[in-house]
Amino acid sequence: MEFRTPQINLYVENLEVSKQFYEKLGFKLSFTAEIEGKEVHHELLLDGFNLGIATKDSLKEVHGVTPGKNAGCEIVLWTDDTDLAIQYLVENGATLVSEPHDFLDNKLRSAWVQDPDGNPIQIVCKRKEQ
Structure with missing residues (x-):
């Protein structure tokens, strides 16, 4: 047995x-799943990382699973300028959690935001030598 091709799925309210x-973060749509003509799951790719997003309703309706409320994971994105990236994200719907x-x-310089579903x-970024 071999495991391969890991990805993270986030369960969201509005796909x-x-x-x-x-x-807007640079992810490119690579796959869409539809059930009865309704989009319920997307896979988005960024720099070799595959992120799945699916509706909470589809998880429950299709698989009988209720998504949990665990905040014990996060997506980490490296950039060249944390401050500029945070400004961009907040302007595009992210909620600021921690200032740079x-x-x-x-x-290192870091900050946290939440996506529209609170993930x-x-x-x-690595700080430039001063």
Whole structure:
């Protein structure tokens, strides 16, 4: 037995709003699943990482599973400028959770936002040598 091709699925209230949000981050739509003519799942690709988004209703209706409320994971996106990226994300529907700040002896700069469904996203960059 072999495991392969990992991805994360997020369960969302509004599939179209979430798809548009992640496309603004540079994700490209690679797959859409429809049930009875209704889109219920998208897969979006960014730099080799596959992110699935699916409606909470479809998870329950199709699979009999109720999505949990666990906030014990996050999506991490590396960038060249955390402050600029956070400004862009907030202007495009993200909710600011943590202002940009330096850590690890000022080697990294990081901040957190939430997507439209409250899923945490960490934005981080390596600090330029000063």
